[in-house]
Amino acid sequence: MSAHSHIDGQLPHEPEKATLEGRNKVLGFWLFLGGETVLFGTLFAAFLALRDQVGEGNPTANELFQLPIVAIATFILLTSSLTSVFAIQALHRNHVKPMIVWLIVTVALGAGFLGLEIYEFYHYVHEGHGFTTSAFSSSFYTLVGFHGAHVAFGVAWISILIAQTLRKGLNLVTAPKLYVAGLYWHFIDVVWVFIFTVVYLMGKVG
Amino acid sequence: MAHAHAVKRYSGLMDWLTTVDHKKIGILYLIAGGFFFLIGGLEAILIRIQLWQPLNDFISETTYNELLTMHGTTMIFLAAMPILFALMNAIVPLQIGARDVAFPFLNALGFWTFFFGGLLLNISWFVGSVPDAGWTSYLPLASPTYSDGHGVDFYVIGLQIAGIGTLIGGINFLVTIINMRAPGMSFMRMPMFTWAIFITSALILFAFPALTVGLAALMFDRLFAANFFEVGNGGNAVLWEHIFWIFGHPEVYILILPAFGVISEVISTFSRKRLFGYSSMVFATVLIGFLGFMVWAHHMFTTGLGPVANALFSIATMLIAVPTGIKIFNWLFTMWGGSIRFTAANLFGIGFIPTFVMGGVTGVMLAAAPADYQYHDSYFVVAHFHYVIVGGLVLGIFAGLHYWWPKMFGRMLNEGLGKLTFWTFYIGFHLTFFVQHFLGLLGMPRRIYTYQDNLGFNNMNLISTIGAILMGVGTIIFLVNIVVTAMRPKDAPNDPWEDGRTLEWTISSPAPEYNFAQTPLVRGYDAYWKEKMDGNSGMTPAEPIGPIHMPSPSILPLFMSIGLFIAGFGFMFSNYIIGAVGLLVTFGCMFLRSIIDDHGFHIEPEELEDKGVKA
Ligand code: HEM
Ligand SMILES: [Cu+2]
Numbered sequence: 001m002s003a004h005s006h007i008d009g010q011l012p013h014e015p016e017k018a019t020l021e022g023r024n025k026v027l028g029f030w031l032f033l034g035g036e037t038v039l040f041g042t043l044f045a046a047f048l049a050l051r052d053q054v055g056e057g058n059p060t061a062n063e064l065f066q067l068p069i070v071a072i073a074t075f076i077l078l079t080s081s082l083t084s085v086f087a088i089q090a091l092h093r094n095h096v097k098p099m100i101v102w103l104i105v106t107v108a109l110g111a112g113f114l115g116l117e118i119y120e121f122y123h124y125v126h127e128g129h130g131f132t133t134s135a136f137s138s139s140f141y142t143l144v145g146f147h148g149a150h151v152a153f154g155v156a157w158i159s160i161l162i163a164q165t166l167r168k169g170l171n172l173v174t175a176p177k178l179y180v181a182g183l184y185w186h187f188i189d190v191v192w193v194f195i196f197t198v199v200y201l202m203g204k205v206g
Numbered sequence: 207m208a209h210a211h212a213v214k215r216y217s218g219l220m221d222w223l224t225t226v227d228h229k230k231i232g233i234l235y236l237i238a239g240g241f242f243f244l245i246g247g248l249e250a251i252l253i254r255i256q257l258w259q260p261l262n263d264f265i266s267e268t269t270y271n272e273l274l275t276m277h278g279t280t281m282i283f284l285a286a287m288p289i290l291f292a293l294m295n296a297i298v299p300l301q302i303g304a305r306d307v308a309f310p311f312l313n314a315l316g317f318w319t320f321f322f323g324g325l326l327l328n329i330s331w332f333v334g335s336v337p338d339a340g341w342t343s344y345l346p347l348a349s350p351t352y353s354d355g356h357g358v359d360f361y362v363i364g365l366q367i368a369g370i371g372t373l374i375g376g377i378n379f380l381v382t383i384i385n386m387r388a389p390g391m392s393f394m395r396m397p398m399f400t401w402a403i404f405i406t407s408a409l410i411l412f413a414f415p416a417l418t419v420g421l422a423a424l425m426f427d428r429l430f431a432a433n434f435f436e437v438g439n440g441g442n443a444v445l446w447e448h449i450f451w452i453f454g455h456p457e458v459y460i461l462i463l464p465a466f467g468v469i470s471e472v473i474s475t476f477s478r479k480r481l482f483g484y485s486s487m488v489f490a491t492v493l494i495g496f497l498g499f500m501v502w503a504h505h506m507f508t509t510g511l512g513p514v515a516n517a518l519f520s521i522a523t524m525l526i527a528v529p530t531g532i533k534i535f536n537w538l539f540t541m542w543g544g545s546i547r548f549t550a551a552n553l554f555g556i557g558f559i560p561t562f563v564m565g566g567v568t569g570v571m572l573a574a575a576p577a578d579y580q581y582h583d584s585y586f587v588v589a590h591f592h593y594v595i596v597g598g599l600v601l602g603i604f605a606g607l608h609y610w611w612p613k614m615f616g617r618m619l620n621e622g623l624g625k626l627t628f629w630t631f632y633i634g635f636h637l638t639f640f641v642q643h644f645l646g647l648l649g650m651p652r653r654i655y656t657y658q659d660n661l662g663f664n665n666m667n668l669i670s671t672i673g674a675i676l677m678g679v680g681t682i683i684f685l686v687n688i689v690v691t692a693m694r695p696k697d698a699p700n701d702p703w704e705d706g707r708t709l710e711w712t713i714s715s716p717a718p719e720y721n722f723a724q725t726p727l728v729r730g731y732d733a734y735w736k737e738k739m740d741g742n743s744g745m746t747p748a749e750p751i752g753p754i755h756m757p758s759p760s761i762l763p764l765f766m767s768i769g770l771f772i773a774g775f776g777f778m779f780s781n782y783i784i785g786a787v788g789l790l791v792t793f794g795c796m797f798l799r800s801i802i803d804d805h806g807f808h809i810e811p812e813e814l815e816d817k818g819v820k821a
Binding site: 034054161 | 384413418
């Protein structure tokens with residue numbers, strides 16, 4: 001019934017769903033991601049409505065974006081999704097060490113992605129593409145920046161969870177937290193795939 | 207001895223500040239929402255006093271705009287929704303036979319963010335720059351160019367903070383209803399009120415994030431000189447209208463569906479009959495929730511979206527009348543042949559039906575796009591939405607409060623005063639708003655602070671103002687009733703109406719902290735009624751008596767919300783240090799919540815005797 005019955009014994013196969021608290025957390029988090037989908041959907045809609053409003057004399061999407069660096073960022077983030085899958089697999093096998101290692105790799109990749117994004121933004125501002133330049137620029141920074149803020153939050157969150165797991169071990173309380181953090185990480189990856197397509201690729205093409 | 211965690215349990219004020227008990231949180235929502243309802247009502251009365259005669263100068267045009275904006279915003283976000291949250295917190299877990307909600311901590315957080323968001327919004331009155339661009343905050347009126355000063359900033363940031371709380375509440379109730387129903391309580395055995403809250407919560411989940419984005423974009427425009435809606439820099443003012451109404455139309459169903467749920471319970475109980483057409487009722491609720499997302503542009507017929515878009519949205523809107531009509535007929539057939547008791551709660555329930563139908567009829571009239579060119583922005587619209595909001599939602603709230611008051615507080619409201627509330631409020635309501643249909647058709651625009659003499663508006667405006675004062679009187683009678691009731695002994699039995707059909711009436715009034723000493727076994731729709739009909743005195747328990755696990759109280763939700771509140775002010779006045787401090791408080795509390803495990807505590811079987819929430 002509560003989180004206590006299993007704590008010292010063997011962890012069940014899917015420890016994140018072994019307690020009612022865990023099941024609630026997982027379901028609640030899926031629903032939260034549903035809400036997040038609407039959030040990003042609205043941001044995408046605003047971006048699509050405003051992306052052509054570049055304004056007189058400002059750099060266009062085509063002039064600004066350099067696909068190689070964005071491709072690298074994409075590659076890094078997608079890889080981090082894979083490593084987070086490895087971490088969750090390790091969790092299901094109750095292998096704490098490899099799980100921690102994979103989580104650290106995930107966090108490191110996330111931080112790398114953020115570094116690239118900061119560099120990219122810095123570069124754009126230098127090119128005359130500031131937050132207040134045009135409707136295009138405001139909606140661009142808001143959409144991509146919201147995503148970046150999500151990555152940053154995820155990096156901080158997973159780091160805290162790593163520290164917790166090191167102290168408390170893997171149990172019926174920590175397992176659901178780690179599991180939903182994994183869901184979160186996949187979600188921001190998927191959002192990035194859309195950003196890559198809608199913002200960058202479409203920006204290059206038309 | 208693995209379970210003996212010593213948990214500090216508070217009493218008095220600290221108890222209320224740290225509670226994670228859904229019943230107490232429901233009471234907090236009721237107090238705070240009721241308080242904002244009085245403020246919004248006072249604003250309405252001031253508006254009506256200004257309009258009672260032509261060329262009146264009771265208040266200035268600026269003050270009028272502020273009152274108008276704050277009235278609408280307060281009533282929708284800070285009064286109506288929180289009072290609905292009060293009912294859902296107080297009742298839904300009991301109706302599904304659950305000991306608690308899925309996320310008690312988040313539940314408290316939801317309340318406190320709503321409260322501090324509302325507080326922030328209303329502090330604008332003391333700062334002296336009040337939102338004045340209407341509750342819809344259309345652009346370019348709400349842009350920094352045309353609304354300088356901090357008025358609209360209060361709107362943007364206050365609603366953003368309050369919106370977090372609403373979203374949390376939505377997720378919490380979705381999970382609670384999906385995961386925590388008692389054994390045997392299948393979806394198609396859930397009481398209609400629970401169904402309504404279920405769909406409402408889904409609407410909240412999918413509608414509020416759009417508002418979040420809209421408010422963020424407007425905030426960026428106002429505070430950080432972004433260009434979302436700045437037409438001069440390529441922004442698009444119509445984009446705001448889309449975002450606002452993609453949220454806004456589902457929002458009106460977020461408001462009315464719970465009222466539908468209340469009415470279904472009240473009418474069925476006091477007709478002593480099973481709700482007619484239960485499955486079609488469920489189906490209609492789901493359909494309304496779904497269609498609610500397809501019709502937002504009916505608020506924008508005159509924006510110039512073109513005939514094709516207007517035609518499509520027009521038809522989609524009219525479609526909603528079908529499931530709504532199903533509901534109306536089901537209520538009528540529930541009463542048909544029932545042995546109806548005209549309690550105060552049921553008066554509100556029955557009074558709801560014709561009033562809401564009138565609002566629905568004008569809704570269909572407005573949905574005809576060509577005709578809407580005539581009605582739009584006139585008092586006809588004001589009449590329409592007050593018929594659905596006050597005549598629908600507020601009557602539903604009154605019905606629910608009279609009905610469930612004993613379950614929330616352990617005392618029955620005085621029936622005589624309740625009936626008096628009904629008649630004054632009901633007559634006042636129709637006096638206020640019926641004539642406004644005709645004012646609108648005669649051409650009186652909404653959102654004007656005064657009007658010329660000799661336009662034929664005078665008498666109807668006078669009648670409208672008299673009606674508003676009568677509604678005020680009705681509300682005061684209700685407050686008197688609360689006070690009178692609070693002074694009487696707390697003696698309500700489990701099933702004070704004697705015709706209770708659902709699980710909340712099987713336990714003491716008010717419910718004990720743990721709700722059900724033993725989780726009940728549900729054997730059919732109207733679970734309690736079924737046991738009564740089978741000659742049983744109560745529910746069959748689904749489990750042996752044992753220790754009950756409870757979550758521990760926490761002060762963190764309060765602090766997290768205070769953090770957001772501080773941060774809101776910081777950003778508004780471009781003091782980023784204060785802004786950062788506020789956010790730090792919030793994130794710091796989140797961090798604490800993450801690293802400190804909450805083991806809760808157990809109530810042992812020997813302690814199960816005690817009485818319920820003290821209120
Ligand atoms: C005491 C009863 C009430 C009275 C006398 C009243 C009166 C009014 C009046 C006179 C207006 C302004 C019309 C104009 O100049 O355009 C108004 C607007 C409005 N009212 Fe009420 N009202 C009452 C209750 C409510 C309630 C309970 C709600 C919501 C739950 C509500 C929601 C609104 C909204 C959304 C607006 C539009 C505000 C805007 O256009 O920005 N009202 N009301
Ligand atoms: Cu609408």
